[in-house]
Amino acid sequence: MQEDKFFFEEPPRFRSILLFGPPGSGKGTLGKFLSSAGNHYHLSSGDIFRGLSPESPAGKVFHKYAGKGKLVPDEITIQIWHHFVGGLIATNSYFPHEQFLLLDGVPRTLKQAELIDPYIDLQQIIVLEMPNIEGLINRLKRRAMIERRLDDFDEDVLKTRMQVYQDETVKLLKHYPQEQISTFNADQTPLDVLRDVLVKLSYLLTHSRE
Ligand code: ADP
DSSP: OOGGGGOOOOOOOEEEEEEEOOTTSSHHHHHHHHHHTTOOEEEEHHHHHHHSOTTSHHHHHHHHHHTTTOOOOHHHHHHHHHHHHHHHHHTTSOOTTTOOEEEESOSOSHHHHHHHGGGEEEEEEEEEEOOOHHHHHHHHHHHHHHHTOGGGTOHHHHHHHHHHHHHHHHHHHHHSOGGGEEEEEOSSOHHHHHHHHHHHHHHHHTOOOO
8 A cells, every 4th residue: 555645645734925005005016026027926915805806706795895984804805815815826827836915905903914814825924014193194185186096085984094094004014023024114215115124124125945
């Protein structure tokens, strides 16, 4: 009897960098740069959800919650996320042995962090900090005007979203080893933020091949 048939390959853990930052802090811009110039895979949960066909079971769940401005329940979110990453690998869009996964928007709650832990091999957490809330609100309003994002016009709604982000992120960051967290001042031009990130993390970012 061949013994090796009892050995199973461990499912790969996705080597991941988590991006945190309040709405308008420039997470998307940073993620795009690191994915295009750095050859990592930038995955935003908002993009996953918005890309679901509204007719699909997952798409129906998303529209039910997002339509009311609510978060999708944690278990379903991580299930959809995991399924989506599997699809990216199957279609040769993301190469887990060569690229880091830059996760933007997930995990968003402590429960999601716990559920996602078995699937990821955490490399680093990047936190974009916006100490100047007024500046952030002005940025978002400008973006709302250009992109016609009506929900971002209302200052009270914006302030609530910031508060929700703040509360959740404080809890989330406590879940992770503090030495894996790097905080950057996002109240600068995108290039300045990028420079700071590269100065601190260029070694990691240029050594993603296994
Ligand atoms: P916003 O920053 O306006 O919330 P996102 O693009 O991050 O926009 O997400 C859009 C919608 O997708 C959210 O309102 C929510 O319904 C859903 N969503 C995105 N990420 C998550 C997540 N990690 N957990 C639960 N729901 C999520």
